[in-house]
Amino acid sequence: MMSAATRPLIGKLVICGVGLIGGSFALGLRRAAAVGHVVGIGRRRQALERARALGVIDEIATDWAQALAGADLVLLAAPVGQMDVIMAAMAPHLGPHTVVTDAGSTKRDVVAAIHRHLGQHLAQVVPAHPIAGAEKSGVEAAFAELYCGRKVVLTPLAQSRPEAVERVRAAWQACGATVVDMTPQEHDHVFAAVSHLPHLLAFGLVDELARRDNASVLFSHAASGFRDFTRIAGSHPEMWRDICTANRVALLAELDAYRDELSRLRAMLEAADGDALEAVFERARRARNAWAEGLPVHTQAAE
Amino acid sequence: MMSAATRPLIGKLVICGVGLIGGSFALGLRRAAAVGHVVGIGRRRQALERARALGVIDEIATDWAQALAGADLVLLAAPVGQMDVIMAAMAPHLGPHTVVTDAGSTKRDVVAAIHRHLGQHLAQVVPAHPIAGAEKSGVEAAFAELYCGRKVVLTPLAQSRPEAVERVRAAWQACGATVVDMTPQEHDHVFAAVSHLPHLLAFGLVDELARRDNASVLFSHAASGFRDFTRIAGSHPEMWRDICTANRVALLAELDAYRDELSRLRAMLEAADGDALEAVFERARRARNAWAEGLPVHTQAAE
Numbered sequence: 183m184m185s186a187a188t189r190p191l192i193g194k195l196v197i198c199g200v201g202l203i204g205g206s207f208a209l210g211l212r213r214a215a216a217v218g219h220v221v222g223i224g225r226r227r228q229a230l231e232r233a234r235a236l237g238v239i240d241e242i243a244t245d246w247a248q249a250l251a252g253a254d255l256v257l258l259a260a261p262v263g264q265m266d267v268i269m270a271a272m273a274p275h276l277g278p279h280t281v282v283t284d285a286g287s288t289k290r291d292v293v294a295a296i297h298r299h300l301g302q303h304l305a306q307v308v309p310a311h312p313i314a315g316a317e318k319s320g321v322e323a324a325f326a327e328l329y330c331g332r333k334v335v336l337t338p339l340a341q342s343r344p345e346a347v348e349r350v351r352a353a354w355q356a357c358g359a360t361v362v363d364m365t366p367q368e369h370d371h372v373f374a375a376v377s378h379l380p381h382l383l384a385f386g387l388v389d390e391l392a393r394r395d396n397a398s399v400l401f402s403h404a405a406s407g408f409r410d411f412t413r414i415a416g417s418h419p420e421m422w423r424d425i426c427t428a429n430r431v432a433l434l435a436e437l438d439a440y441r442d443e444l445s446r447l448r449a450m451l452e453a454a455d456g457d458a459l460e461a462v463f464e465r466a467r468r469a470r471n472a473w474a475e476g477l478p479v480h481t482q483a484a485e
Numbered sequence: 486m487m488s489a490a491t492r493p494l495i496g497k498l499v500i501c502g503v504g505l506i507g508g509s510f511a512l513g514l515r516r517a518a519a520v521g522h523v524v525g526i527g528r529r530r531q532a533l534e535r536a537r538a539l540g541v542i543d544e545i546a547t548d549w550a551q552a553l554a555g556a557d558l559v560l561l562a563a564p565v566g567q568m569d570v571i572m573a574a575m576a577p578h579l580g581p582h583t584v585v586t587d588a589g590s591t592k593r594d595v596v597a598a599i600h601r602h603l604g605q606h607l608a609q610v611v612p613a614h615p616i617a618g619a620e621k622s623g624v625e626a627a628f629a630e631l632y633c634g635r636k637v638v639l640t641p642l643a644q645s646r647p648e649a650v651e652r653v654r655a656a657w658q659a660c661g662a663t664v665v666d667m668t669p670q671e672h673d674h675v676f677a678a679v680s681h682l683p684h685l686l687a688f689g690l691v692d693e694l695a696r697r698d699n700a701s702v703l704f705s706h707a708a709s710g711f712r713d714f715t716r717i718a719g720s721h722p723e724m725w726r727d728i729c730t731a732n733r734v735a736l737l738a739e740l741d742a743y744r745d746e747l748s749r750l751r752a753m754l755e756a757a758d759g760d761a762l763e764a765v766f767e768r769a770r771r772a773r774n775a776w777a778e779g780l781p782v783h784t785q786a787a788e
Contacts, residue, residue: 313708376707380714385769390746392772392785401782404679405616410713411683415773419766423759430754443693448740451733456726463722466688469695470718479704482695
């Protein structure tokens with residue numbers, strides 16, 4: 183038996199979907215000397231070969247039996263639309279000592295898939311969502327520091343064993359993240375507002391301009407404000423398709439609230455009501471600056 | 486008479502509105518040794534005192550007669566809503582050798598104000614718009630390199646003297662900018678789409694979230710995507726009030742086109758049509774990535 187001093191937090195780690203998110207988790211754990219052996223599994227052999235060549239994973243598994251043998255932790259880091267297929271495939275090979283977590287950007291649908299496919303294993307499953315990303319995707323974009331100072335949301339099941347929750351929490355903390363707990367419902371409502379909606383809005387703006395006849399002229403004059411506003415429109419289309427459809431009810435509500443806001447702004451513009459526009463801009467600036475300085479953002483009363 | 490070697494491009498420069506934009510212009514010219522003496526004039530004595538303390542200006546003018554005496558170039562760098570008042574005040578004191586330019590973010594309204602107040606001086610007026618900014622405003626945020634590698638749009642009047650146009654062009658080039666010419670109409674349509682609309686959308690999103698009862702929870706979970714998307718919501722409210730009202734007709738058209746896009750996205754979400762959403766996201770990502778790499782963005786055919 184290994185001594186405690188030499189036994190890493192996670193002896194054998196399995197990453198399903200070795201892209202930016204899964205790859206950075208493996209690299210973060212390696213940097214912290216918190217993982218022994220890393221196995222990758224996924225749809226695209228070529229991506230797994232690159233991950234191995236980059237030193238992100240040690241081994242490529244061609245089936246779940248091989249991947250899960252003796253595994254301490256499995257991270258499902260594929261787009262949420264694949265969770266059903268993945269869980270169905272892994273379930274028959276899942277032993278009692280392997281903890282399962284995920285990095286899905288939505289949580290109610292992932293929890294539902296867990297109940298459908300891993301109902302016999304609920305004690306060892308701990309859903310999670312690391313709040314980190316970049317406009318680049320793929321394992322080439324992965325880096326060990328991605329999660330440093332970022333938040334990771336855990337949405338433990340009622341049935342999740344405390345030791346399983348602690349193993350997942352400790353792994354993310356080893357990557358430098360701050361771990362917070364929420365319910366899946368809270369999670370999906372909050373992130374519909376502060377993440378999913380902004381992504382939809384940025385994709386929509388770029389798409390709308392790119393379809394125009396004078397697209398090349400328009401883009402040639404876009405500057406730094408446009409660059410930052412649209413950075414998230416460079417995000418992974420499949421991943422965002424899955425997020426939008428998985429969280430569509432909450433996202434529809436957010437989109438409708440935003441469309442109401444645009445109707446209000448439109449009426450102010452139509453009426454050339456500079457005072458009303460300035461009040462909106464001032465309120466937004468105050469909130470945005472407070473947030474950027476790390477201060478709490480108190481509810482702003484509308485006039 | 487000074488020798489050509491020691492005579493700077495601009496002997497005496499007047500900046501009306503010494504904030505980020507005007508202050509950075511003065512600092513950029515100083516860095517290039519392209520300006521002799523810099524005079525500041527404006528609404529707020531305190532801001533001018535700070536500008537002088539920071540070395541951005543050499544002298545504070547208390548009236549236009551003092552400011553304009555012997556001036557080679559005047560830059561009007563105040564919010565566009567103040568242009569009428571400013572031009573009316575300066576007109577009686579404007580000698581024939583002083584070239585007048587501005588940094589207004591809209592151009593048709595500035596050109597209209599020029600015709601109203603400087604009709605006797607059209608040959609010496611060259612409207613312009615530097616495509617640069619930051620979420621910080623005020624002279625403390627000014628720096629000499631703000632315009633390096635940025636574009637400046639000139640919208641010369643039919644009556645602008647070639648020497649006046651060249652003086653303005655040379656000054657911006659001395660700041661490191663690339664100068665392009667457009668008509669005021671082209672300018673206002675293009676920037677309604679790629680600048681004014683994104684600002685309105687970002688202000689609107691932050692405002693809408695900040696007015697909610699759970700604003701502090703929402704903002705506490707916002708991450709890097711939100712940060713970049715909303716950076717421009719930290720912009721100067723008065724400046725953006727003026728831009729929105731000055732360019733309201735073009736901006737209304739852009740807002741309506743965007744609202745149509747959101748209606749299309751809403752229908753896709755409602756129908757849980759993942760393929761249609763993914764096609765939008767893929768098109769947007771392609772355009773955004775091409776643009777970010779400095780490639781031309783060709784019109785994308787909608788499916």
